[in-house]
Each structure stands twice: as C-alpha cells, then as structure tokens.
Amino acid sequence: MKVLVIAGILLVNSITQSSLFPFIKVAGVAPDTLMIITISFALQTGSITGAIVGFSGGLIQDIMFADVVGVNAVIYMLIGFLAGLIYDRVFIDKIFFPILFVFMGTMAKGVLKLVYLFFRRAEMSFGFGLQSITLPEAVYTIIFTPLIFYLLYLLNEKKFMNKKWYFRRD
Amino acid sequence: MPRLIRKKPQLIILILILILVLVLYLGTRYTDKLSFVEDIVGEILTPVQGFMYRIATNVSNFFSSFGERKLLRENYEELNQIVGELRQKQLQMDETMRENERLKDLLNFKDEGDEMSVVGARVTGKNPGNWFNTININKGSRHGIRVDMSVVTDKGLVGRVIEVGRGWSKVRTMVDGQSSVSGTVERTRDTGTVRGNNTLSFEDGLCRMLHLHLETDIVVGDRVITSGLGGIFPKGIYIGEIIEVGAGSHESQITAVVQPDVDFLRLEEVLVITSELSKE
Numbered sequence: 001m002k003v004l005v006i007a008g009i010l011l012v013n014s015i016t017q018s019s020l021f022p023f024i025k026v027a028g029v030a031p032d033t034l035m036i037i038t039i040s041f042a043l044q045t046g047s048i049t050g051a052i053v054g055f056s057g058g059l060i061q062d063i064m065f066a067d068v069v070g071v072n073a074v075i076y077m078l079i080g081f082l083a084g085l086i087y088d089r090v091f092i093d094k095i096f097f098p099i100l101f102v103f104m105g106t107m108a109k110g111v112l113k114l115v116y117l118f119f120r121r122a123e124m125s126f127g128f129g130l131q132s133i134t135l136p137e138a139v140y141t142i143i144f145t146p147l148i149f150y151l152l153y154l155l156n157e158k159k160f161m162n163k164k165w166y167f168r169r170d
Numbered sequence: 171m172p173r174l175i176r177k178k179p180q181l182i183i184l185i186l187i188l189i190l191v192l193v194l195y196l197g198t199r200y201t202d203k204l205s206f207v208e209d210i211v212g213e214i215l216t217p218v219q220g221f222m223y224r225i226a227t228n229v230s231n232f233f234s235s236f237g238e239r240k241l242l243r244e245n246y247e248e249l250n251q252i253v254g255e256l257r258q259k260q261l262q263m264d265e266t267m268r269e270n271e272r273l274k275d276l277l278n279f280k281d282e283g284d285e286m287s288v289v290g291a292r293v294t295g296k297n298p299g300n301w302f303n304t305i306n307i308n309k310g311s312r313h314g315i316r317v318d319m320s321v322v323t324d325k326g327l328v329g330r331v332i333e334v335g336r337g338w339s340k341v342r343t344m345v346d347g348q349s350s351v352s353g354t355v356e357r358t359r360d361t362g363t364v365r366g367n368n369t370l371s372f373e374d375g376l377c378r379m380l381h382l383h384l385e386t387d388i389v390v391g392d393r394v395i396t397s398g399l400g401g402i403f404p405k406g407i408y409i410g411e412i413i414e415v416g417a418g419s420h421e422s423q424i425t426a427v428v429q430p431d432v433d434f435l436r437l438e439e440v441l442v443i444t445s446e447l448s449k450e
Binding site: 011014015016017018019020021022023025028029030032034047048051055060061063064065066067069070072073074077078081113117120121133137 | 182183186187190191193207208211212215218219220222223225226227229230294295296297298299300301302304306332333340342347348435
C-alpha cells in the first residue's frame with residue numbers, strides 16, 4: 001500500500017511537472033516539486049524513505065526525459081538521504097525546516113547539475129547557471145513548499161504509511 | 171548480509187550509488203537505443219502526458235489570446251501591406267525559379283531538398299528540469315523514426331531525435347546547452363556553429379552562433395539557415411535571425427546571438443524529416 005501510494009504520487013508529479021509546469025514558468029524557471037516531495041518524505045519519515053523516494057522520482061525523470069539514465073536518480077537520492085539524517089534528532093516544524101532544506105537541496109542539485117554539464121561539455125557558465133537558474137528555481141520552489149509539505153504530513157500520519165520497509169523488519 | 175543491512179542502512183545507499191555510477195558510465199557509451207524498461211515506461215506514460223500537455227497548452231493559449239486581441243487591428247493593416255509586397259516578390263520569384271530549373275537541367279544538377287518526406291508528431295511533454303531543453307513526441311520507431319532525424323515546424327528547425335522508443339522518442343531542441351548545429355548566414359554565406367545556450371537570457375529560446383570569421387560583415391537582422399555540413403541536418407532549414415553581434419571568446423572570431431522563430435515554450439505539433447537519412 002505504502003509503495004503504491006508513493007509510486008502514484010511520483011507518477012502524478014512527473015506528469016504534472018512535464019506537462020503543466022512549462023506554462024507557469026517565471027523568469028525562465030519552473031518549481032521543482034519533486035525536490036519538495038523528496039525533502040518532505042525525508043524530514044517526516046527518515047533517511048531511507050527519503051532516499052527511496054528521491055531515487056524513484058529521479059529515475060522516472062531520467063527515463064522519460066534525460067539522455068543518460070541515473071543522473072537525477074543519484075542527485076535526488078543523495079539529497080533525500082542527507083536531509084533525512086536529522087529526522088528524530090531535531091524537532092521539525094512545518095514551515096522553517098522544510099523551506100530551509102528545500103532551498104539547500106535545490107541549490108545542491110544546481111551545483112551537481114552544473115558539474116554534470118561541465119563534463120558533458122555543454123555551453124554553460126558556473127556563475128550564470130547558479131545566479132539565473134538555480135537561485136530563481138530555489139526561490140520559486142520554496143513558495144510551494146509549505147502546502148505540499150503539509151499535505152504529505154497529513155498523508156504520513158495515516159496508519160498504512162507507517163509500516164516499516166521490509167528489509168528493516170526486526 | 172541482511173543483518174549488516176539492518177544495522178547500516180547507509181550501506182544500501184552506498185551500494186545503490188555504485189550501481190548507478192556504473193549504469194551512468196554504461197549509459198554514456200550506448201545512448202541511442204532505449205532499454206526495454208525505458209521503452210515500456212514511456213509507452214505507458216506518453217499518452218497520459220500528451221493529454222495533460224494539450225490541456226495545459228490550450229489553457230495557456232486562452233490566456234495569452236486576451237493580449238493578442240488588442241493588437242488585431244494593427245496587425246491586420248500591417249499584414250495587408252506585407253501581403254502586397256510579398257505578391258510582387260512572388261512574381262519575381264516564380265520567374266527566378268523557372269530560370270533556376272532551366273539552368274539546373276542544363277547542368278544536370280540533382281536537387282536534394284525536393285523529395286523530403288515528413289512524419290507529423292505531437293509534443294507530449296517537456297523536460298521538467300530547468301537545465302535541459304528536451305521534448306518528448308508521440309511517434310517512434312514504429313512510425314519510421316530513427317535517431318538523428320531532424321525535427322522541424324513550419325517556423326524552422328526544432329532539433330534532432332536523440333532516443334527512439336517504439337511509440338515515442340526524445341528530441342533535443344537546438345536551444346539545449348548540449349546541442350550544436352552547423353549554420354550558414356543566408357546573405358553572406360558565412361558558416362558557423364549554432365549552439366544552444368540556456369544561459370543567454372531568462373527566456374528559453376536563444377542560440378549562440380560561434381566560430382564566425384572575423385572578416386564577416388554580418389549585421390543584426392541577417393537570417394541563419396542550416397548548412398548541411400556534418401550530415402545530420404539537411405541543408406537550408408531556417409534556424410533564426412541574428413539579433414546581436416559581438417566579439418567571440420577568441421580574438422579571431424565573432425559570435426552572434428540567434429533568435430529562432432520557433433516558440434519553444436508552446437510547441438504542439440512538429441514534423442520529423444524521415445527521408446534524408448534513409449537515402450544513405
């Protein structure tokens with residue numbers, strides 16, 4: 001059940017991001033809702049779920065759009081895993097922490113993408129990429145963060161979402 | 171092993187990363203064919219995505235049509251004037267065309283552009299990230315589409331097919347940072363490389379023309395077409411108009427900014443040119 005729900009969320013998100021979001025671009029960038037979903041799961045349920053959600057969501061994007069499979073999967077998985085490390089150690093509120101982590105996550109993703117593009121010898125300068133793609137993207141994304149975080153919070157309170165993953169059963 | 175995993179979830183992550191790096195490495199070497207899994211996923215998601223994309227385009231067009239309505243009257247008069255001018259030019263052109271054909275017959279010259287066959291396709295989605303500019307279309311190898319075929323609209327070049335599934339394919343647009351097309355300035359016949367550049371401005375849809383010779387006399391407003399060099403894009407497809415001329419990164423070169431006519435934000439239908447490659 002948990003797997004199905006997460007898969008459903010990720011599929012719907014992927015379709016929305018690719019079909020609807022190009023039309024709500026501001027200053028050339030669209031919000032990255034997959035980042036919000038990954039961070040939300042990481043902060044609400046821990047590293048493992050965060051990493052799994054980031055990995056699957058990134059993989060869907062890779063399969064549908066990227067020419068090389070794995071780039072997004074690695075990036076989102078790492079971010080999901082690292083964000084989940086503070087789960088159960090700090091009290092996580094519903095506004096400040098999600099926004100902080102989504103912002104940091106989007107910036108980290110931007111840097112990693114720039115590194116990838118550098119190795120693919122694409123036409124792209126570091127300063128400009130950070131300044132006019134990553135920063136606006138991060139700002140635009142955090143606007144959507146509280147809403148999605150809260151919705152996923154309600155979902156993660158449900159009983160079926162609190163089952164442990166199979167390989168952690170004791 | 172299970173106990174190890176239970177104790178150290180970090181280990182799973184590490185293993186997954188290693189696997190992915192391997193996949194990445196393999197993926198960069200054999201890219202043009204989609205794997206079986208990729209193909210199936212795309213096959214299922216493409217129709218849904220295409221449907222959503224169409225709805226979104228229609229809604230977006232609906233809102234932008236308000237602004238356009240205001241300009242109708244102005245546009246009408248301007249267009250009327252242009253029609254007049256074009257009619258005259260058409261007459262001249264007919265004459266030139268006939269002459270051209272006569273001369274070609276004389277020279278026994280085979281025209282490459284004459285027998286171009288195309289397949290129409292619908293755009294089903296755009297890359298959700300802000301870093302890449304690739305689109306998906308709803309035609310694949312089942313419809314005769316192969317890797318490296320050129321994709322165009324009536325407004326000019328869009329890009330080329332980079333991966334093909336059975337019923338869908340991925341297209342890299344020419345404004346993507348990894349795209350590069352050999353172009354010719356129509357008036358001066360200077361050739362250069364047109365590279366996509368997402369960092370040039372905030373709006374999607376500008377390219378940069380590199381490696382132009384220092385002695386060119388290109389000016390703002392010159393039109394750029396594909397040169398046919400490199401063998402991927404057929405010769406003579408319209409790319410865009412030069413809107414800025416500046417110094418290049420090397421002192422012996424000139425760089426120009428090219429603005430395509432194609433609206434990469436609102437692509438709906440595209441044509442894939444299928445004949446050029448099959449002739450080989």
